[in-house]
Amino acid sequence: MTLETEAVERFRVVGGSPAHHDFVDKVKGSLLYAADWKLPGMLHGKVVRSAVAPGRMVSVDIQEARAIPGVVAVLTAQDVPSNRVVEHASGGLGELTVEMPVLAHDRVRYVGEPVAVVAAVSAEIAEQAAELVAVDYADLPGVFDAEQALREDAPRVHEDGNVLVNWRLSSGDVEAGLAEADVVVEGEYRSQHVEHAYLEPEAGVGWIENGVLTLRVSTQVIEHVTDIAAILELPENKVRVIASYMGGGFGGKEDMTVEPYLALLVWHTKRPVRMIWDRQESMLASTKRHPFVMRYRTGVRRDGTILAQHVDIIGDAGAYPCLSARVLFAGAALSCGPYRTPNASIRSRAVFTNNVPTSAFRGFGAMQVVFGYESQMDRIAERLGLPADEVRRRNFLARGDFIPTGESLETAVAVPETLDRALSRLGERGEPSGPTKRVGRGFACGMQPYGRTIWFYDRASAWLSLLGDGTLLIRTGVTDLGAGQAASLCQIASEILGVALDDISIYIGDTALNPPAGGTFATRQLYMSGNALLTAARELVDRIAPVAAELLDCPADALVFQDGLVRVGKGERLGTGLSLAELVKECGDRGVSTAHLSTWRAEAGTFDPSTGKGGSFPDYTYGTHAADVEVDVETGEVVVLRYVASHDVGRAINPVRVEGQIQGGAMQGLGYALLEDIVLEEGNNVSTLFANYLIPNALDMPDIEVEIVESGEGKGPLGARGIGEPPIAPCAAAIANAITDAIGRRPSRLPMTPERVLELLAEEDQ
């Protein structure tokens, strides 16, 4: 691959895989998560949730609950100063303005909706009291399917209607394109509700310190501090949110979870309160991945060239908006995948139902559609009698090509390299292991954005301070999901400033003390905070290098910051140097600050919903996954024999962590493809146990084999692209294509359980 050999720039720390502070604490078991905090006089909080939905709340009786010894507070809607979960960031995106109450006051819209909140001296008493909060409901008609919710006569989830948003993107003339096509391929694809299933449930502890309401919680977004202040009608500077290192999040800790309930209880009781959602509560009431119904019509020439594509997406938003408008936008914007589509017409609707709300989940709408467009590509290949990879190669986007929003791609599209690497790694196919077994091979390509949509004017700040002994302090509002967000920043700082990793301390996730970095979502943290940190480190070097140059009697550009030293790297004075500690002292004597704050801004742009044109995402990460499967035609069981995942990551800052992201993302994607399903019966979740909601265990799937491509072309620091979300995206399509190859029938509904595979096998030949 020429791409890699072109990346000739040499790094000392970046590109290696040192185990950093967080890894050591994790293997020791000494990292303290959100639940691992205990304060004197601490109470235990519990949310009371609706057991029915939808329903009108006739009465709420808290007397019996309040009377239990040890119960300190039972709060209902009337106790909430401003009873709205403010979603200010999505303002203007949805067509409907719909409020989500902190605690339901007149009606409940989904099973599990919070109606009251309890604090007691023990978790057991809080739970007992929660069960005694008596709410009388009058039944209301509900709607539990997004397509049914679109009908004129459907019950209204909110008074203004059931369509939260209706995105339309279009380019060219899709009808003319379809008319010109030799072949039009149609497909309908359905995906399911999915649980994030981070192993650390939602948790936090709150207290009041110096008159400031302080919450230490497991969250991806400390910036919700403004929402919490609004709910309590407090000045924003009287609320502080500290983010603990998370035990996984995957988007599920992007909306608020325990925060408003903890905040209410702490403010009301003036005592420390801990709240931990138990697993069953988390499974019942936490947000889920959107089920999509996707309808594709793709017109192609006989040679496989795509002429036009019509896409219609319906996403089940559940009972409240959360981040659905944005998820359905990402689905629309990415629905044509990494292929030139000169004529496209895309409609994408988020629809309210009385199901549990759906929101952010790794992949964020852009992953569901991979199942659609990559199934279409294989269908096109079948219809035309062309190899599946050849059809794709004839349509791959390249730098400079336009996507349906009207933007052109600014960086290399290395998807062909990932395709080559994935397929060649798989090598020869295996033979079936028995008479009822069929083997098949499939692959899927994909593109996922990294960074927020550019109309959010995204920015991130980082602050560095070189201390008197030559050690380094980093402060930034970054939250760490467990993917090494903090450690990667340390690596970049070490690279530029020459401070050993062991001599760097990083403080993250604190609205009071650290400069804001924005939340950890949208695969933005390395891109945004990585660039902020890189900029800060370079600017700090630029400020202190002249002092060193004067002392060492050399030009500033001859200096090398390395191994805790500033050395002369070339010229007459080669080899002389001084320690960073000495340099800091000299800077102090001269009044040169060795602390520095830098804010990095992403490119900005606008999008016009009326024309479906404008800016969307800053850039994309491309990849290909390929799989060999074996299907048992008697039982319908699908065994994944081999699985290769290849992505262009631009530059791997820490290759072991990059591999880990890809392996873990692919494993989640395989669970999505084959196992995972939140089953809702009339809105009632019947999969609230880990015993019946199956995430992959160590036996279920093979090792994920990783092929990293480094094009050096990303917009992140040192040419990196984001890799948090992309590896979950192609899995379902790769497995569906492999199953189709094995049995000659195409799955179009997820997950592809043995029952569904048997149903496919029983179908008459089409």
Add this chain to the structure above:
Amino acid sequence: MSKVSVNLSVNGSQHEVWVFPNDLLLDVLHDELGLADVRYGCGEGVCGTCTVQLDGEPVSACLLFAVQVTGREITTVRGLLGEDDSLHPIQECFLRHGGAQCGFCTPGMILTAHSLAERANRPSRAEIRYELVGNLCRCTGYTKILDAVEEYVDSRPSEGA
């Protein structure tokens, strides 16, 4: 219901604690003894984040009452650390292979793998997979965890050697 006194032997230290008969071992270890490396994950005995070794065998602390384990030796992952907080060789293997991401499942994963290595003579990768089904990980995809455990079991002297 009134509290009773139990003697718990944890990581080589003796603790006398007053507990309700229905207090879970998990809650007593985590909240009373401050062992935050024993973690609530599901309360169903499925996910394995509360794994401890009971006389060397991995068990889910969410499925045991504290009063059931008097006289037994309880080991949490902190109990594997050496003098001066030094890492146990199996922890070194996890560190070297990147066998942790968020780290929430890691103590349970290490304890289960450690117990297998004590019991079995150089288990194969397939046997390690089988042993780890009771410890879920949502971040790593297991490959690096398996690499770490494999290196650890391969580094140990084989039986009879």
